Amino acid sequence: MADADRRPARTRFAPSPTGLPHVGNFRNALYSWLLARRTGGQFLFRIEDTDRERYDPAAVQALEDALSWLNLDYDEGPDIGGPYGPYVQSERLVEYQTVADRLLASGHAYRCFCSRERLQAVREARQAANVHPHGYDRHCRGLSDGEVRQHLDAGSPFVVRFAVPLDEDVSFEDVVRGRITYRSRELDDHVLLKSDGFPTYHLAHMADDRAMEITHVIRSEEWLPSTPRHVLQYRALGWTPPLYVHPGLILGRDPQSGKTSKLSKRHGSVSILEYRDQGYLPDALLNFIALLGWSPGADREVMARSELVALFGLEGVNSSPSVFDLDKLNWMNGVYLRQLSAGELVEQALPFLTRAGFVSSTPSDTERVYAGEVLALEQERLKTLAEAPHAAAFFFQDPPVYDDAAVRKRLFTPSAGPALDAAAERLNATPRWDVESIEAAIRAAASDLGLKPAEVIHPTRVAVTGRMAGPGLFETLAALGRQRTLARVRHARATYAVAEEKNADS
Secondary structure (H helix, E strand, C coil): CCHHHCCCCEEEECCCCCCCCEHHHHHHHHHHHHHHHHHCCEEEECECCCCCCCCCHHHHHHHHHHHHHHCCCCCEECCCECCCCCCEHHHCHHHHHHHHHHHHHCCCEEEECCCHHHHHHHHHHHHHCCCCCCCCCCHHHHCCHHHHHHHHHCCCCCEEEECCCCCCEEEEEECCCEEEEEEHHHCCCCEEECCCCCECHHHHHHHHHHHCCCCEEECCHHHHHHHHHHHHHHHHHCCCCCEEECCCCEEEECCCCCCEEECCHHHCCCEHHHHHHCCCCHHHHHHHHHCCCECCCCCCCCCCHHHHHHHCCHHHECCCCEEECHHHHHHHHHHHHHHCCHHHHHHHHHHHHHHCCCCCCCCCHHHHHHHHHHHHHHHHHCCCHHHHHHHCHHHHCCCCCCCHHHHHHHCCCCCHHHHHHHHHHHHHHCCCCCHHHHHHHHHHHHHHHCCCHHHHHHHHHHHHHCCCCCCCHHHHHHHHCHHHHHHHHHHHHHHHHHHHHHHHHC
């Protein structure tokens, strides 16, 4: 175990509820959860809701739903409390003001009274001069105490900015990337506290991480350039920063060009809850996400949750980008689906069958048993639970939906009609309705007509399923039952006869 992994870790998932929870967020949450569980520490859930313009209450519920679905249990959080609460930033404004006041008093921060119009003019001037347009010119940093007092007495609105040292090296250790050094002159004096009293991310997350004794901050690579700002703030307050971990970006591949870019909606679903609704198993998705930037070694891929916990270590996290490969996720989800017991598969698939109208919203025992028999036959071919209604549709639709190509190829043949008649006769007469008896009846029907077994099997399959391919025919008929099977064979025979007659007349 690496040194960074040895002590019990206190980690956190601290999203901003401004949209749907996405894959990148939850990779950080997963790594934080794994590290806490691996080291016997604690995993916290905190809501960073200080961006009031973009705050979306529905996003909070979506985050909670995603954590619950993925079974990423947390030890402290908004709904369960804990010794370091509250765990919602909008409820911690007094704490942020206290930290800001401390930085003001020590000269590491100052009040900025610049109007929006002036700031816009500064941005435009810097852009025209080919200087970073988002930088601030530190105009208010030089105000005297008297000038500050005049503004305050006049009720002028202000923000609190951090006074970045003008020309220093700012170094920190990233667990993944090693030692990183920035020059402070590359940083502007960023805002800590907005004029409405709400903190920015730069102040709030630091104050909370310190108060909540967070030991490791695992966050997206996009925050790497901001880390020197945070290190300077810790230094100004005399605090020790946590260990920083910035895994590499997650990329998506364009299906047309094959080029990769930062994962976004154009590459497919990125919301965690969309994957839930598309029929992915939570453990399969977690397994897949874990490998987007981490490797346990030895080319291991499919791992149970307990194995992920046992094997996870920060030394396996890397800084290079990873590519979200949907084909690999589908393959992995199929592996997990095949590992489910019959009962587990039914419980997971029932919501999808219900939405398709194949099973009632409160399934009876009979419905559950039948669905279980059906799904057991399709289990080897399923990649997602959402495929179950289409894959098993013919088991629930009477008559089944007939594929035109299948009908033309298997039912419009000279032997198809007699084959279906013989199959119906033998199947009706078989004393037992099980796989072995059904197979014997079908083969006997072929023998009666002097046909190869395939010449009876193929039209019978299309007659009862409407398709040319699917689970084994004998197993399929056993699950359908005698009455439904015979009704479908007779329906197909009548349909075939009508089609044959029409073809003859044309």
